[in-house]
Amino acid sequence: MEAPESSGSSRSNMVQPTSWCHPAHRVHRFFALLLMCFLCFGSYFCYDTPGALADNFKNDAHLNTSQFALLYSIYSWPNVVLCFIGGYLVDRYFGVRLGTVIYMTIVFIGAVIFAFGVYINAFWLMILGRFVFGIGGESLQVVVNNYVVLWFKGKELNMVFGLQLSFSRFGSTVNFWVMEPVYRWVATYYGGYERLGVTLFLASLTCFVSLICGVILGWMDYRAEKILGRQDEQSNSEPFHLTDIRHFKSVFWLLSVICVAYYLAIFPFIALGKLFFERKFDFLPQQANNVNSMVYLLSAALSPFFGILIDKTGRNMTWVIISIVTTIGAHFMLAFTFFSPYVGVVTLGISYSLLASGLWPLVALIVPENQLGTAYGICQAVQNMGLATVIIFAGMIVDKYGYLMLEMFFLGCLFVSLIAAVLIYIIDSANNGVLNMSPSMREAVTTINKETDETANLLDHEDYTDQEETDSRRPSESLDQSINTRDVAQEQSDRIRSRYLAQILPSSNVSERQ
Amino acid sequence: MHLHSLLIVFLLSFACGQDRRITPVLNPGCENCSTTLVYIKADGSQDTVHQLWDFTRGAPTIIYLITKQSTPLNISWVDELPDKFVLPEKPVYSFAASIDKLQEYNDIENNGHIDNKSPQRELPLRHVWWRRGEHQLSGKEAMLHMRGHFEERRQRGVLDMKLDLLPFKDYAVDLPHLIHTANSTLVDISLVNLTSSEDYNASRFAIHFLMVSTDDRSDSMTYSMRKSLDDEHTPGVFEIFEIKTPKSSRSDDGGFLQFRPVCYTEPERSVSSSTNAYITNFTRTSLPYAGTLRDFYRTFDGNNLLVQDMYISFGLPGDGFYRQHNYTSWSFTIGYGVPPVESFSLFVIIIISIGLGVPVLLALSGITYVLVRRCKQRNPPERFTDDE
Numbered sequence: 001m002e003a004p005e006s007s008g009s010s011r012s013n014m015v016q017p018t019s020w021c022h023p024a025h026r027v028h029r030f031f032a033l034l035l036m037c038f039l040c041f042g043s044y045f046c047y048d049t050p051g052a053l054a055d056n057f058k059n060d061a062h063l064n065t066s067q068f069a070l071l072y073s074i075y076s077w078p079n080v081v082l083c084f085i086g087g088y089l090v091d092r093y094f095g096v097r098l099g100t101v102i103y104m105t106i107v108f109i110g111a112v113i114f115a116f117g118v119y120i121n122a123f124w125l126m127i128l129g130r131f132v133f134g135i136g137g138e139s140l141q142v143v144v145n146n147y148v149v150l151w152f153k154g155k156e157l158n159m160v161f162g163l164q165l166s167f168s169r170f171g172s173t174v175n176f177w178v179m180e181p182v183y184r185w186v187a188t189y190y191g192g193y194e195r196l197g198v199t200l201f202l203a204s205l206t207c208f209v210s211l212i213c214g215v216i217l218g219w220m221d222y223r224a225e226k227i228l229g230r231q232d233e234q235s236n237s238e239p240f241h242l243t244d245i246r247h248f249k250s251v252f253w254l255l256s257v258i259c260v261a262y263y264l265a266i267f268p269f270i271a272l273g274k275l276f277f278e279r280k281f282d283f284l285p286q287q288a289n290n291v292n293s294m295v296y297l298l299s300a301a302l303s304p305f306f307g308i309l310i311d312k313t314g315r316n317m318t319w320v321i322i323s324i325v326t327t328i329g330a331h332f333m334l335a336f337t338f339f340s341p342y343v344g345v346v347t348l349g350i351s352y353s354l355l356a357s358g359l360w361p362l363v364a365l366i367v368p369e370n371q372l373g374t375a376y377g378i379c380q381a382v383q384n385m386g387l388a389t390v391i392i393f394a395g396m397i398v399d400k401y402g403y404l405m406l407e408m409f410f411l412g413c414l415f416v417s418l419i420a421a422v423l424i425y426i427i428d429s430a431n432n433g434v435l436n437m438s439p440s441m442r443e444a445v446t447t448i449n450k451e452t453d454e455t456a457n458l459l460d461h462e463d464y465t466d467q468e469e470t471d472s473r474r475p476s477e478s479l480d481q482s483i484n485t486r487d488v489a490q491e492q493s494d495r496i497r498s499r500y501l502a503q504i505l506p507s508s509n510v511s512e513r514q
Numbered sequence: 515m516h517l518h519s520l521l522i523v524f525l526l527s528f529a530c531g532q533d534r535r536i537t538p539v540l541n542p543g544c545e546n547c548s549t550t551l552v553y554i555k556a557d558g559s560q561d562t563v564h565q566l567w568d569f570t571r572g573a574p575t576i577i578y579l580i581t582k583q584s585t586p587l588n589i590s591w592v593d594e595l596p597d598k599f600v601l602p603e604k605p606v607y608s609f610a611a612s613i614d615k616l617q618e619y620n621d622i623e624n625n626g627h628i629d630n631k632s633p634q635r636e637l638p639l640r641h642v643w644w645r646r647g648e649h650q651l652s653g654k655e656a657m658l659h660m661r662g663h664f665e666e667r668r669q670r671g672v673l674d675m676k677l678d679l680l681p682f683k684d685y686a687v688d689l690p691h692l693i694h695t696a697n698s699t700l701v702d703i704s705l706v707n708l709t710s711s712e713d714y715n716a717s718r719f720a721i722h723f724l725m726v727s728t729d730d731r732s733d734s735m736t737y738s739m740r741k742s743l744d745d746e747h748t749p750g751v752f753e754i755f756e757i758k759t760p761k762s763s764r765s766d767d768g769g770f771l772q773f774r775p776v777c778y779t780e781p782e783r784s785v786s787s788s789t790n791a792y793i794t795n796f797t798r799t800s801l802p803y804a805g806t807l808r809d810f811y812r813t814f815d816g817n818n819l820l821v822q823d824m825y826i827s828f829g830l831p832g833d834g835f836y837r838q839h840n841y842t843s844w845s846f847t848i849g850y851g852v853p854p855v856e857s858f859s860l861f862v863i864i865i866i867s868i869g870l871g872v873p874v875l876l877a878l879s880g881i882t883y884v885l886v887r888r889c890k891q892r893n894p895p896e897r898f899t900d901d902e
Binding site: 275279335337338398399400402403404405408411412414415418419422423425426429430 | 749877
């Protein structure tokens with residue numbers, strides 16, 4: 001059925017858009033969405049295998065907490081830089097399809113090396129495996145985001161991003177559920193570190209499944225490109241300039257501070273959480289895993305809904321501040337009470353998903369569209385840098401000063417992000433910024449200012465503050481200047497938007513034609 | 515809860531007169547003896563706490579004796595062994611703990627702790643020969659390090675004990691950083707290179723404690739497990755075990771033993787070398803026929819003397835048993851009064867106050883700033899109207 005369609009573009013062009021085989025058809029796109037979700041599933045599943053089997057790593061492979069934490073940080077280290085490079089390579093050389101397959105292969109190889117390292121109990125090989133796994137993992141995320149934008153921009157993009165996040169978390173959650181039973185099953189056939197190695201080999205199979213999804217998706221995309229004729233626009237795209245970073249404003253950098261500081265209180269906590277629940281709350285390993293997986297589970301379930309909530313209500317900064325404050329409350333509860341950790345962890349999970357839904361769209365409001373990739377890359381990269389250093393550091397804190405101090409450290413990070421959030425709020429409201437507006441207000445602003453003003457307004461707010469302090473003649477001059485820059489920005493943005501529209505929404509054109 | 519515990523610590527440090535003047539003496543009345551008995555007199559503002567650390571008869575024994583202020587205790591000796599302990603008047607209270615034997619058990623089920631089902635063998639310490647190591651007996655610190663060797667040919671290995679009394683409240687230098695006070699002594703015990711029985715392939719060792727107190731003999735010691743929020747001093751261990759004599763549970767002026775359920779399998783104590791310690795239930799018993807305990811409590815009323823025993827055992831399922839490291843060390847404190855309660859360190863309090871204070875300050879100043887800005891914008895300065 002599919003062979004004749006893919007054989008030639010002339011013939012596949014003849015496929016009716018109403019057929020579900022047509023790339024513009026809803027069913028077709030959602031099949032692609034499913035593949036995209038499973039594309040990330042493998043890497044997220046394998047990312048957290050050490051966390052789910054923490055005890056077994058300590059007992060079977062005799063790793064101490066610092067060594068164990070290194071398994072996580074070695075994943076993050078390469079990505080301090082590779083998020084940039086990975087995305088750039090895809091833009092310039094590989095293209096999305098080849099990029100996906102390459103990165104997915106790297107992820108798979110990394111997972112296998114890691115499993116083999118455990119199987120022969122060689123710590124350096126484990127580290128190497130995690131390193132290779134990390135090289136592929138984060139860049140894979142970038143490519144998949146490209147895929148999502150390519151297929152869903154202007155359609156269900158927000159929901160799809162939410163769903164992507166959900167599915168990634170789902171991968172981790174399933175991992176926390178499944179690994180302990182799988183390990184027990186394998187333990188009936190193998191002993192010592194070998195049983196751990198075999199368990200990890202089984203886990204790496206998920207990466208192989210993801211790889212197959214990547215190949216199928218690549219083929220589907222190739223076919224869609226032929227049918228919809230996307231190729232021309234793609235070659236027109238201009239590479240981003242790294243010098244653009246200079247023009248990012250202080251609000252953006254404060255936002256990246258939140259990206260780093262807030263996530264430091266989540267991911268390292270999950271990585272070290274299992275033993276914390278066992279030690280402090282006397283949980284059995286399986287129970288501790290269940291609690292630990294609550295954060296991911298909740299974010300998987302709630303992310304799309306919080307996305308919708310924030311879409312409806314706007315006021316992102318208020319939501320961000322609320323979620324940081326509730327996260328602080330959750331960590332307080334875990335650190336200073338003996339209440340069931342479920343209470344704290346559920347609060348943590350809810351606040352985390354709320355923050356994720358509120359925070360990431362803010363970048364798009366602050367940074368012009370043509371710099372969005374770089375901006376997200378920076379956020380991701382600094383976040384990785386923070387995670388890489390801190391997971392080692394967190395392991396040392398636990399070994400040396402205990403879990404209370406670890407919680408204190410997390411609280412410290414949260415306080416930093418709270419300060420940053422409050423600062424953004426102040427700067428933004430002092431400039432009548434858009435960050436904390438409700439959707440209707442934003443719409444009002446955009447209709448008046450022809451859309452680009454909102455970004456220009458934010459980007460230039462520092463100039464404005466200067467202007468008001470100056471004498472009476474300067475404002476008119478600089479106003480002209482800023483109008484000029486706004487025009488330029490608008491022009492640029494419009495061009496890009498039309499490019500994206502042409503690229504991404506041929507399906508809508510098709511249906512209009514119909 | 516936090517304030518509450520702080521308040522308690524604060525009040526106690528006043529009430530108990532934590533600062534005592536200690537005068538330790540080695541072998542009082544038999545200065546040239548090669549045996550070891552350290553007598554420490556700790557004078558407080560209300561009473562005097564006498565402590566005896568006795569190694570003269572094999573089983574290490576720690577005896578506490580509380581009397582009115584400045585009551586002297588005289589010891590008479592026979593053949594380098596303490597014979598009579600003479601007090602001019604009736605003591606207020608007394609309690610003691612003695613390690614009279616080690617118990618080797620074959621942990622077939624590999625669950626770590628000792629239980630009645632596992633095969634066991636006694637290693638009485640009656641004939642252990644103790645050699646005095648480094649010691650410091652001054653007004654600032656009383657410290658004694660003893661090494662015990664088994665005299666039997668078959669049983670090799672060393673029982674290492676270190677007793678330390680520092681007359682102020684602080685955390686111990688080594689893990690698990692127990693709290694010592696002027697009223698309590700810190701004791702470290704290490705079982706080094708003990709030979710285990712050949713027919714046991716899952717050997718572990720437990721310590722057998724004899725505990726004595728001058729309470730009604732029908733009464734019972736109590737032990738409780740307390741959970742603290744703070745594992746800063748013992749990373750990963752939130753529990754504290756306390757054994758209290760009946761008087762201590764009633765009125766907070768009896769004796770106690772305090773320890774964390776953790777022990778270490780390497781001389782360099784760290785989290786990675788830590789493993790579990792367990793306590794068994796108490797059983798009622800009587801004083802041994804011979805030994806310092808019998809000599810000391812000879813003159814006391816038998817109906818008013820509670821004697822109980824229990825085991826402390828060490829290990830974790832799957833840790834490779836004692837032979838894996840041939841080393842186990844464990845610490846406890848023994849003392850008089852209320853067991854010390856740990857409090858949050860200054861660091862924790864500083865972080866919280868800064869962390870909460872700064873955002874609030876920032877928010878307040880931010881609100882004022884924004885309000886001022888808004889006002890300015892509503893009433894624009896004249897320069898703008900001029901322009902237009």
